[in-house]
Structure formats: C-alpha cells, structure tokens
Amino acid sequence: LAACNESSESGATTSGESSGDNSGKSYSFKLAHITPPTHMWHKGAEKFKEELEERSGGRMELEIYPSSQLGSEADMVEQIVAGSVDFGLITAAYMSSREQAFAAWFTPYAFEDLEAANDARDSEVAKKILGTLDQQGLVGLDYLFAGQRVMLFKDKEVKSTSDMDGLKLRVTPSPPMQDFYTSTGASTEGLPLPEVYSAVQTGVIDGMDMDLDATITNKYHEVVDHAAVTNHMVWPAIAMANKSTFEGMSEEDQQIVRESIKAAAEYTAMTRAGKEEDFKQQLKDEGMNVYELDESLFKEQKEMFDEKYGKKDPLIQEFIDSFR
Ligand code: 3HB
Structure with missing residues (x-):
C-alpha cells in the first residue's frame, strides 16, 4: 500500500x-x-x-x-x-x-x-x-x-476533582483540554496516542483523557483499572x-x-x-471498573473555559452562546 x-x-x-464541461x-x-x-x-x-x-x-x-x-x-x-x-x-x-x-x-x-x-x-x-x-x-x-471524552485511571477510582490533585495524566496537547485538567491540580503529559499504552503500563502516567472508542481499539483495559465516564467534551x-x-x-x-x-x-x-452502552459493557466484561462522574463536579472547569476561551476568539464565544 x-x-x-x-x-x-x-x-x-x-x-x-x-471539453470545457468537466462533469464527466x-x-x-x-x-x-x-x-x-x-x-x-x-x-x-x-x-x-x-x-x-x-x-x-x-x-x-x-x-x-x-x-x-x-x-x-x-x-x-x-x-x-x-x-x-x-x-x-x-x-x-x-x-x-x-x-x-x-x-x-x-x-x-x-x-x-x-x-x-x-x-x-x-x-x-x-x-x-x-x-x-x-x-x-x-x-x-x-x-x-467519535465518542465523547472520558477519564481512565490506572489504579485509583477517582470520585472528585480533589482526587485528581497530583496525578500525572495523558492529555492531548490542546490548550483547553490541558487547562481542564491542570485546574484540578493534575499535571499533564501531551503524549501522542501510540505512546500512551506503554506509558501507563510502566507507571510514567497515572491515567489519561481518552474516549471509549480508543480505549477499546488500543486495549487500555489491559493496563488501566478504572474508567470514569464523564463525557465532558466531544471529539x-x-x-x-x-x-x-x-x-x-x-x-x-x-x-x-x-x-x-x-x-x-x-x-x-x-x-x-448507538454503541455507548455496548462499549461500556465490553470494558466491564474485560474487568474494568466503569462508573459515572457527575457534571456538577466540574463546575469550576466549565466556568474557567467560558471565561478564558470566550475572550480568545469571537467564534469560541459564539459557540458558547449557541450551545451553553
Ligand atoms: C486520542 O485520544 O488521541 C485519539 C482518540 C481517538 C481518535 C484519535 C485520537 O478516538
């Protein structure tokens, strides 16, 4: 190929x-x-x-x-x-x-x-x-x-943002995604997808921002125990x-x-x-602890985004005004 x-x-x-007309x-x-x-x-x-x-x-x-x-x-x-x-x-x-x-x-x-x-x-x-x-x-x-973003944690069931304080998490190097996590007290590593598996396996990171799709296609369930289905951002x-x-x-x-x-x-x-429930079940069947975390836990992160990114670009402000 x-x-x-x-x-x-x-x-x-x-x-x-x-001949002039290129429709054919x-x-x-x-x-x-x-x-x-x-x-x-x-x-x-x-x-x-x-x-x-x-x-x-x-x-x-x-x-x-x-x-x-x-x-x-x-x-x-x-x-x-x-x-x-x-x-x-x-x-x-x-x-x-x-x-x-x-x-x-x-x-x-x-x-x-x-x-x-x-x-x-x-x-x-x-x-x-x-x-x-x-x-x-x-x-x-x-x-x-693809699916929305979720959080995977290697060995700790995170129940609140304060549980994230001090964790090292893989987050795609896009500023609003990184800010979301650093405002909880976590530190972020901007690893590309192919490096994530071995980083979490060897303990270089404690978890990651991911979606259920890539969790399954990359078999992260082999090296991560907990999946918090937050659906906090689309992808x-x-x-x-x-x-x-x-x-x-x-x-x-x-x-x-x-x-x-x-x-x-x-x-x-x-x-x-249509696959949301099926994906969660597949990961449970693989032995993962799949649980929900409520949106209300991330109120501060939502406000921080609107305040900081709305000002950066009029299209971001228009997006916030259209969908919030
Ligand atoms: C990622 O988390 O970097 C990623 C996830 C996908 C597709 C592409 C990249 O589902």
Whole structure:
C-alpha cells in the first residue's frame, strides 16, 4: 500500500473526455487519518468512499490510508495542503493548534449527548469554524464524531476533582483540554496516542483523557483499572479537502463530495451513539471498573473555559452562546 502514495505529486488523478464541461471527469482520491481500521472514523471513511462511488456512478474512487500510514496529523495536513493527499479526517484537537477557533469544540459539557453534538454540525458557528480553513489552502467539509471524552485511571477510582490533585495524566496537547485538567491540580503529559499504552503500563502516567472508542481499539483495559465516564467534551474529526482540487471540480461534483461526506458524518455519529452502552459493557466484561462522574463536579472547569476561551476568539464565544 505504501507504494501507492509515492505515485503522484497531485493526489487527485483526473481523466476523462472533458471539453470545457468537466462533469464527466474521473477521480482517484486519497484520504488519510490516524485511527486503526476498527475505529468509527475509519468506518466513516469507508462510508464516504461508498457514497462517492455510488453518487458519481463510479467516476470517483477513494483510497483510504488509516493508522497514520502517511505520518502524524501534522504531516498529513501538510500533504493535503500540498495536494498529494486529497482528503483528511484530522482531530479538532490538532486543528486547534493551527486555528484557535477549533478549540470551541472543547467547551466542557456543551452538549447533552452525541446526537446533540451531531445536530450542531449544521449550525452557523460550526460552518464558520470550518470556513477558517480557507486561508490555509484547505476546504473544511464536515465533522465526524467519535465518542465523547472520558477519564481512565490506572489504579485509583477517582470520585472528585480533589482526587485528581497530583496525578500525572495523558492529555492531548490542546490548550483547553490541558487547562481542564491542570485546574484540578493534575499535571499533564501531551503524549501522542501510540505512546500512551506503554506509558501507563510502566507507571510514567497515572491515567489519561481518552474516549471509549480508543480505549477499546488500543486495549487500555489491559493496563488501566478504572474508567470514569464523564463525557465532558466531544471529539470531532474535521473532514477536509485540498482547496485547489476541490475548487477545480464542477459544481455538480463538489456537491457529490459534500453530500457524500455528509452521509458519512451522519452515519458515523449515529452508529457511534448507538454503541455507548455496548462499549461500556465490553470494558466491564474485560474487568474494568466503569462508573459515572457527575457534571456538577466540574463546575469550576466549565466556568474557567467560558471565561478564558470566550475572550480568545469571537467564534469560541459564539459557540458558547449557541450551545451553553
Ligand atoms: C486520542 O485520544 O488521541 C485519539 C482518540 C481517538 C481518535 C484519535 C485520537 O478516538
């Protein structure tokens, strides 16, 4: 598979007998993401592929590169900007390091459940946040949700924020996520996903911010005893495209891409929402202590976010005003 990605400078290989009108063009697209094939985002990518092929009558093909085959998210976004890869599903967490507005998605407890977060995809503010990618040579297309964030603790059942004081926790290096934890007195390590398993196994960290999806796909239940299902933040992937490839397509073909990714996003969020109870049961069956922690414990963290991040960017404030 790796050999395929060396083939061309431009990801979208187009052909066809277009004469002014390019509606009959064929495309061989590439899409990259970091998760393994068992993760919902990969299933979403497969749905996107199916929809593209069907809606275009076979003119649009998609090759999917999962599991960081094309490198880190930073590498992948560079490849999408350069056009050697056409599409990506990139964490909102990483995108918040390139454009602050994406941090809005880490508003703690903004949504009642995953369905509510999925409805927010269609909001004006969600579209404006995607629109900020324009200046990076990207087209922000949509959001694909995995499960919400939970907390895993290696050997201590944490019952309150004061129990978190002094713990060393893996937290994705996105400032609002890190602030959420440091305000409890925990210290944070910004480890990338592939390093988390051995760090917790060897005791370098005492726990982590995670979701149930990656807990299962990475088998953290083998090395962690407790899972506090807080659902304190959502976890979207940003579906994006190279701008010149996308804008070079006919309006009709752009519409096919937009409708295909929309169908994939709906499919991903709804399928994932239906798995919440099943995922918790799977982890219990693996011997984990799976328990709930109430939102009221994190009142201070919610207020801190609104106060600090609302001021940083008008889109974050608009997001808070729309969903709080
Ligand atoms: C993460 O916690 O870094 C992560 C989790 C996912 C997917 C990608 C990254 O479910």
